[in-house]
Amino acid sequence: LSFIHLLAxxxxxxxxxxx
Structure with missing residues (x-):
């Protein structure tokens, strides 16, 4: 998982x- 995906x-x- 990417950082942005985790934020989402x-x-x-x-x-x-x-x-």
């Missing part, structure tokens, strides 16, 4: 928690 996964998880 982190943002996805955070977005789910915010909702």
């Amino acid at each position: 996964l982190q943002l996805s998880k955070v977005h789910e928690k915010l909702e």
Whole structure:
């Protein structure tokens, strides 16, 4: 996995928690 891909996964998880 690339660094950017990991960031995307982190943002996805955070977005789910915010909702």
